[in-house]
Structures are given as structure tokens and as C-alpha cells.
Amino acid sequence: MSPVRRITRSEGFQNAISRLAAGYIRFVYATTRWTRVNFEVYERQMATGQPFVACFWHGRLLLIPNLWTGERPFHMLISRHSDGRFISRTIGHFGLDTVEGSSSRGGSRAVRELVRLLKAGACVGFTPDGPRGPRQRAADGVAAVARLAGVPILPVSYGTRFRILANSWDRFLIPLPFGRGAFVMGDPVTVPPDADADALEAARRAVEDALNEATYEADRLCGVATVEPAPAVEPAP
Numbered sequence: 001m002s003p004v005r006r007i008t009r010s011e012g013f014q015n016a017i018s019r020l021a022a023g024y025i026r027f028v029y030a031t032t033r034w035t036r037v038n039f040e041v042y043e044r045q046m047a048t049g050q051p052f053v054a055c056f057w058h059g060r061l062l063l064i065p066n067l068w069t070g071e072r073p074f075h076m077l078i079s080r081h082s083d084g085r086f087i088s089r090t091i092g093h094f095g096l097d098t099v100e101g102s103s104s105r106g107g108s109r110a111v112r113e114l115v116r117l118l119k120a121g122a123c124v125g126f127t128p129d130g131p132r133g134p135r136q137r138a139a140d141g142v143a144a145v146a147r148l149a150g151v152p153i154l155p156v157s158y159g160t161r162f163r164i165l166a167n168s169w170d171r172f173l174i175p176l177p178f179g180r181g182a183f184v185m186g187d188p189v190t191v192p193p194d195a196d197a198d199a200l201e202a203a204r205r206a207v208e209d210a211l212n213e214a215t216y217e218a219d220r221l222c223g224v225a226t227v228e229p230a231p232a233v234e235p236a237p
Contacts, residue, residue, distance in 0.1 A: 006228035018089035025090070031177040032160060035221055038185040045154060045188065046071060052188070053114075053146050053153045055138075057211055059170035059227065060128040060157050061087070066069045067156070074124035075099050077110060079131035079184040099124070109143055118149035128207060133169045137214070138208035138230035141202045147191040153203075155186035155210040159218035159226075171183065171227045182221040186210035 045052055051072070056064050068074050073178040076091060078084040079218070088098040099117070101110025114124050128138035146153050162179035166172040175181065189210060191203045212229055217227035 010204070013020050014086065014089060018086060018124075019093060021086075021090045022093035025062060025065065026175045028160075028175045029063055030128045031186075032175070032179055032181040035180070035182040036181065036185075037217065038187070041185050041187060042154060042156075045152070049153065051118045051121055051149070052151050053118070053124055053126055053142060053149075055126040055142050055153055055155050055207060055211065056157055057170070057215060058127040058133075058138050059135065059160075059168075059172045060215065061127060062173065062177060064125065064156070064160055065096055068094065068096060073097065073117070074125065075114070075117050075122055076125035077101060077114060077130075081156055084131060085133040086192070096231065111141065111148070114145050115148045118145070118151050127212075129170065129194075130205075134230035134233060135170050136206050136208070136212055136227070137232060138211070140200060140204045142207055143191050143195075146189075146203070147193060147195050147200065150193055152188040152190050153207055154188055154208055155214055157186075157211055157214035157218050158183045159215070159220075159222040159224060161224060163224065165227065168223075169230075173227075180222060182218040184214040184218045185224045186214045193209070221234075 075097045078088045078100055084100070091098065099110050099113050119122055126142045128142045129136055142153060158181060160173070160175040160179055160181040162176035164174040164176065166174060187210065189203055189206045192199055195203065216226045
């Protein structure tokens with residue numbers, strides 16, 4: 001391994017970069033003029049004391065930690081890839097914990113842990129198109145976790161007027177400071193405890209539609225073009 005690679009992979013370097021990233025997230029949030037849409041949904045849910053699954057697209061992940069008020073534990077599902085570990089370090093500066101896993105690696109163990117946390121009263125966060133897409137297409141894990149734990153799903157997205165869209169599979173949004181932004185909350189999606197395969201698929205589609213509608217509305221309020229979802233993948237017959 002080269003000296004540069006050894007340095008960039010070191011614990012000290014990763015910690016320093018994650019602190020810088022957390023500082024930038026706070027700076028952008030503080031210098032942006034925010035509009036919040038339908039956040040009474042979030043306030044009502046917090047008032048009930050019932051845990052929930054918060055879900056957001058992978059490309060709209062960066063500013064989500066700013067929304068958490070710290071009133072109860074929050075755990076975010078993060079992939080085991082190197083970018084997941086970096087995200088875990090960064091959001092740790094906001095008092096958020098992580099659970100490692102994804103639909104492709106460590107999925108069943110992660111689902112069990114998320115359900116356990118929800119039943120213990122914590123809330124969890126999910127990127128249903130992570131860690132590798134397709135972009136803005138929800139996998140079925142979020143509906144399965146909500147059914148097993150008996151909790152609702154709260155979809156949320158955001159947009160900013162000044163931004164950089166990365167040339168990545170998720171078109172990751174890097175917000176820039178001193179503009180305006182919008183957070184949009186969708187209505188809760190509930191999954192019946194006795195949901196069969198068709199009901200789970202209906203819940204998955206409801207989450208996907210709610211997140212895409214919230215993303216579109218957030219971008220519209222900021223006066224920017226929205227990021228279109230990747231083409232839908234039809235299930236095999």
C-alpha cells in the first residue's frame with residue numbers, strides 16, 4: 001500500500017475528514033433560508049412517542065442529520081462499503097448511531113437489529129435505494145422492517161437552490177451555502193402487521209412515490225430541475 005493511501009485510510013485522517021464534513025453540513029444548514037412543508041406530520045409523530053422509520057433517498061442524505069432533535073435515540077442503516085463507514089463517522093458528530101448492512105450484504109442481520117431497536121423505542125433511518133441503486137427506486141426492506149416492528153414510515157426529502165449534483169449513480173446532492181432550501185415531508189405510510197406479498201409491494205410503491213413526490217416538490221420550491229428516478233426494474237415473471 002502506498003504511503004498516501006495508508007494515510008488516507010488511517011483512523012486519524014478519517015476522523016479529521018468526518019469532522020470537517022460535519023462542520024460543512026452545519027454551516028450550509030445554518031446559512032440557508034429554509035421552507036418546511038408538511039412537517040406537522042413529523043411533529044405529530046414525535047408527540048405520540050411512537051418510534052418510526054424515516055426514509056430518504058441516498059442522493060438526499062447529506063443534510064438529514066440536521067432534522068433530528070435528539071429527543072430519542074436514532075439509528076441509521078449504513079452500508080458496509082467504505083463510503084458507508086465515512087457516513088457513519090460523519091453523522092456520529094450529530095449524535096446519531098448506525099447499523100451496518102444493506103439489501104446485498106448483511107441484510108437479514110441488519111433487519112433484525114433495526115426491528116429490535118424500533119421495538120425498544122428508538123427511531124431508524126433508511127435509504128431505500130442504497131447503497132447502489134437503482135436511483136430513487138425503493139427496495140422492499142423498508143416495508144418489511146416497518147411491518148415487523150409495527151411502526152409507520154415517514155418519507156422526507158430536500159432540495160437547495162445552490163447545489164452540485166455529483167456524477168454518481170444517485171446524483172448525490174452537495175448543497176452550497178447562502179441560498180434557499182426546502183424540506184418536504186410526505187404523509188406516513190403504514191404497513192399492516194398481516195401484510196402479504198401484495199400488501200408489502202403496495203407499501204413499497206407508496207414509499208417510492210411519496211419520496212419522489214417530496215423530492216420533486218422540494219426542487220420545485222427551490223427553482224431547480226429535479227433529478228429523475230432511474231428506469232423502473234420490473235420484477236421477473
